[in-house]
Amino acid sequence: xxxxxxVTLQSLKKNKARTIVTIIGIMLSTALICAVxxxxxxxxxxxxxxxxxxxxxxxxxxxxxxxxxxxxIEGSDKVKDTGVLSYIGYAExxxxxxxxxxxxxxxxxxxxxxxxxxxxxxxxxxxxxSEILLPEHLSANGEVELHEGDKLTLEIGDRKPAPEKVRxxxxxxxxxxxxxxxxxxxxxxxxNPFQGFDDEDGDAISVEKLDVRETREYTVVGFYERxxxxxxxxxxxxxLTVPDEYTDDTMFTVYYxxxxxxxxxxxxxxxxxxxxAHSDLLMFSGVSRYKTFYSVIYGLAAVVIGLIMFGSxxxxxxxxxxxxxxxxxxxxxxxxxxxxxxxxxxxxxFEAISLGAIGIPLGxxxxxxxxxxxxLAIGSRFSTFVGDRYPEPMRICVSPIAIAAACVIAFVxxxxxxxIPSIRATRITAVEAIRQSKDIKQKKHIKTPKIILKLFGVxxxxxxxxxxxxxxxxxxxxxxxxxxxxxxxxxxxFTAYLVSAIKDANNSFGMDYxxxxxxxxxxxxxxxxxxxxxxxxxxxxxxxxxxxxxxDYGFRVYADERDIxxxxxxxxxxxxxxxxKILNMTDSDYMI
Amino acid sequence: xxxxxVENLCKTYGSGENQVRALDNVSFSVNKGEFVTIIxxxxxxxxxxLHILGGVDKPTSGKVFMDSCxxxxxxxxxxxxxxxxxxxxxxxxxxxxxxxxxxxxxxxxVLMDGQKVNEERMNELLDILKLKGxxxxxxxxxxxxxxxxxxxxxxxxNAPAVVLADEPTGNLDSKNSKEIVDLLKTxxxxxxxxxxxITHDENIALQADRILAIEDGRITRDEVIRK
Numbered sequence: 001x002x003x004x005x006x007v008t009l010q011s012l013k014k015n016k017a018r019t020i021v022t023i024i025g026i027m028l029s030t031a032l033i034c035a036v037x038x039x040x041x042x043x044x045x046x047x048x049x050x051x052x053x054x055x056x057x058x059x060x061x062x063x064x065x066x067x068x069x070x071x072x073i074e075g076s077d078k079v080k081d082t083g084v085l086s087y088i089g090y091a092e093x094x095x096x097x098x099x100x101x102x103x104x105x106x107x108x109x110x111x112x113x114x115x116x117x118x119x120x121x122x123x124x125x126x127x128x129x130s131e132i133l134l135p136e137h138l139s140a141n142g143e144v145e146l147h148e149g150d151k152l153t154l155e156i157g158d159r160k161p162a163p164e165k166v167r168x169x170x171x172x173x174x175x176x177x178x179x180x181x182x183x184x185x186x187x188x189x190x191x192n193p194f195q196g197f198d199d200e201d202g203d204a205i206s207v208e209k210l211d212v213r214e215t216r217e218y219t220v221v222g223f224y225e226r227x228x229x230x231x232x233x234x235x236x237x238x239x240l241t242v243p244d245e246y247t248d249d250t251m252f253t254v255y256y257x258x259x260x261x262x263x264x265x266x267x268x269x270x271x272x273x274x275x276x277a278h279s280d281l282l283m284f285s286g287v288s289r290y291k292t293f294y295s296v297i298y299g300l301a302a303v304v305i306g307l308i309m310f311g312s313x314x315x316x317x318x319x320x321x322x323x324x325x326x327x328x329x330x331x332x333x334x335x336x337x338x339x340x341x342x343x344x345x346x347x348x349x350f351e352a353i354s355l356g357a358i359g360i361p362l363g364x365x366x367x368x369x370x371x372x373x374x375x376l377a378i379g380s381r382f383s384t385f386v387g388d389r390y391p392e393p394m395r396i397c398v399s400p401i402a403i404a405a406a407c408v409i410a411f412v413x414x415x416x417x418x419x420i421p422s423i424r425a426t427r428i429t430a431v432e433a434i435r436q437s438k439d440i441k442q443k444k445h446i447k448t449p450k451i452i453l454k455l456f457g458v459x460x461x462x463x464x465x466x467x468x469x470x471x472x473x474x475x476x477x478x479x480x481x482x483x484x485x486x487x488x489x490x491x492x493x494f495t496a497y498l499v500s501a502i503k504d505a506n507n508s509f510g511m512d513y514x515x516x517x518x519x520x521x522x523x524x525x526x527x528x529x530x531x532x533x534x535x536x537x538x539x540x541x542x543x544x545x546x547x548x549x550x551x552d553y554g555f556r557v558y559a560d561e562r563d564i565x566x567x568x569x570x571x572x573x574x575x576x577x578x579x580x581k582i583l584n585m586t587d588s589d590y591m592i
Numbered sequence: 593x594x595x596x597x598v599e600n601l602c603k604t605y606g607s608g609e610n611q612v613r614a615l616d617n618v619s620f621s622v623n624k625g626e627f628v629t630i631i632x633x634x635x636x637x638x639x640x641x642l643h644i645l646g647g648v649d650k651p652t653s654g655k656v657f658m659d660s661c662x663x664x665x666x667x668x669x670x671x672x673x674x675x676x677x678x679x680x681x682x683x684x685x686x687x688x689x690x691x692x693x694x695x696x697x698x699x700x701x702v703l704m705d706g707q708k709v710n711e712e713r714m715n716e717l718l719d720i721l722k723l724k725g726x727x728x729x730x731x732x733x734x735x736x737x738x739x740x741x742x743x744x745x746x747x748x749x750n751a752p753a754v755v756l757a758d759e760p761t762g763n764l765d766s767k768n769s770k771e772i773v774d775l776l777k778t779x780x781x782x783x784x785x786x787x788x789x790i791t792h793d794e795n796i797a798l799q800a801d802r803i804l805a806i807e808d809g810r811i812t813r814d815e816v817i818r819k
Binding site for chain 1: 643646648649650668669672673674675676677681687689690691692696700701703704705746
């Protein structure tokens with residue numbers, strides 16, 4: 001076989017132009033495929049980074065659970081790391097947000113694993129139980145101004161429901177009234193929003209009480225970003241300190257990370273843990289209970305790669321076919337002195353492999369460098385998709401699987417491209433190949449429209465005749481042209497779509513300015529009439545378009561249980577009432 | 593001893609009104625060690641006949657027996673191996689592989705077979721072909737006569753049953769032509785090699801043991817000159 005390989009390599013060396021064109025074709029195609037697989041890997045990496053940063057690196061979470069559960073999780077050999085927030089209590093602070101009147105003091109033991117997302121802004125983490133770390137929104141949202149080094153005396157206790165306060169506000173029929181004893185054991189946590197009603201000014205009238213246990217003094221040692229685990233409805237700003245000794249009654253919120261994240265759902269089932277799995281993180285890491293997600297992602301990738309493959313095959317095939325006459329002759333020669341078709345095909349395969357051996361690595365490098373530059377240029381814009389909570393730009397992720405996939409796909413592309421001309425070249429008999437009787441066959445007289453002569457002169461006529469006589473030869477050219485136009489248009493529209501999507505994400509559906517007008521109940525003032533305001537806006541110069549909707553808050557709709565899916569009711573703890581928002585708008589402004 | 597027999601060989605090109613009959617019911621046989629020349633005007637079907645004998649073109653109908661093997665009853669793979677081992681083809685335009693040097697071109701049929709090259713035979717051939725000292729040269733570094741000698745070497749390397757030459761001197765001057773014909777004759781005598789040559793040159797034709805004349809795809813004359 002050596003002699004065939006030598007013929008192949010020497011021929012490649014001799015036909016430098018063709019070899020270079022082919023290698024460039026392979027390179028481009030590999031680079032494109034590599035770019036696609038790398039983009040997917042990078043986007044996935046970005047998503048994982050986003051969730052790990054904002055929500056933490058945990059795989060499973062048990063909220064407000066007991067010491068036993070904590071011990072089970074901590075003690076399991078399937079669990080790699082645990083992070084724990086312990087409940088210490090609430091203390092009233094002077095917050096202007098009447099629905100968030102407390103500081104929620106939580107025990108936090110410093111860990112480097114990032115399993116609990118704590119992001120420092122200034123200062124340092126508390127080192128003992130008399131130091132405290134405060135969240136930034138305590139000042140931004142609650143307008144409580146504290147600084148590093150400030151001493152803080154807090155009366156710490158438990159939040160409890162206060163039926164007596166409810167009774168004070170309204171007459172409650174006996175059959176719904178809850179006896180004090182029934183609620184005395186209930187301790188409200190961050191899971192429970194502040195218990196209260198709106199008064200006339202929109203402030204809260206409390207129907208809960210704080211059962212003070214102790215008074216402690218803390219020193220403020222720093223500030224951290226509003227934590228993800230504090231939901232918007234939580235009644236207290238989460239402050240962190242070093243916990244005292246744990247007791248049997250301590251409530252724990254346990255974050256844990258598995259050795260093998262695939263075990264998470266089984267682990268939860270085995271140990272009867274009813275907490276949450278970090279489904280977003282798990283999904284992007286490749287563990288999903290929902291197969292549709294992956295079929296969509298892979299389907300999308302397959303479509304894009306399929307398009308690129310089709311284009312590449314056309315490109316590389318043309319490069320291989322550039323000197324098909326040359327090759328045909330060479331094959332004919334070899335065949336006439338006794339080369340079998342098998343040997344000839346092996347030769348083509350060897351040629352494809354040698355070209356791929358140069359083209360594929362170069363293409364991978366080109367693709368990676370290309371994507372690296374691309375992400376360097378536009379990576380930071382991806383943050384706009386996820387808000388400003390995640391400071392990292394999208395970076396290139398060089399994943400071995402993505403590169404291996406690109407190599408395999410590129411190799412298949414090359415093999416297909418090389419195969420077609422080789423089959424063609426071996427189909428004819430040796431003597432036909434040597435004789436090269438592939439000249440243009442004279443058909444009947446071909447009429448050339450006079451307009452061609454007038455427009456393009458004699459050369460136009462010759463071109464027309466040549467084209468008419470060997471349509472096949474031009475088919476590849478036409479398909480290539482067509483394909484490049486299609487690729488160009490689709491690439492253009494795809495980027496245009498992407499740009500407008502980013503704009504939309506930035507500007508809330510293409511608007512430049514939003515005006516909110518509040519109309520407190522019972523106030524009738526013509527100047528606040530939304531229609532009047534809208535008319536003013538519409539008549540203002542430079543405003544090209546406008547739309548409005550009316551919104552009412554605070555509807556509570558009682559739905560018939562039969563109209564609601566069972567699992568939804570289950571999720572809502574058996575209550576069939578549904579909170580609703582009603583938006584009124586004109587038909588012309590309505591768009592899905 | 594009969595080495596080659598052709599039975600009712602027909603070859604047509606094209607179809608309908610454009611149909612051309614290149615070979616029309618050709619039958620003959622050649623004995624081992626015979627030196628046959630085929631003569632005839634252009635387009636008479638000489639080359640077609642030679643190609644069919646060499647297994648590089650397929651007949652429309654009829655049979656070719658080489659060494660009592662039905663050549664066209666074989667499949668593609670067997671036919672390729674037949675070309676490699678049983679026939680040596682020499683063309684007017686040499687048809688060497690441009691990227692291989694002299695020795696490689698000569699030993700190509702052996703190398704293709706995956707066999708070891710018989711160095712002794714190769715050296716002997718190089719000697720006879722006066723190609724000593726040019727082993728490493730590529731075809732484009734050689735003269736026409738030298739290139740044709742390489743292609744003769746290639747044809748003889750495997751000691752085939754029959755050597756077929758299609759106007760081997762058509763592209764050469766008279767001095768080189770003589771050398772080539774002498775070489776072919778030498779191999780015919782020395783190795784008792786069966787030799788069939790197509791030629792326009794009457795001098796060459798007359799050196800043969802037997803002359804076949806073809807016209808319009810038919811054998812018009814089959815004359816034994818010497819025994």
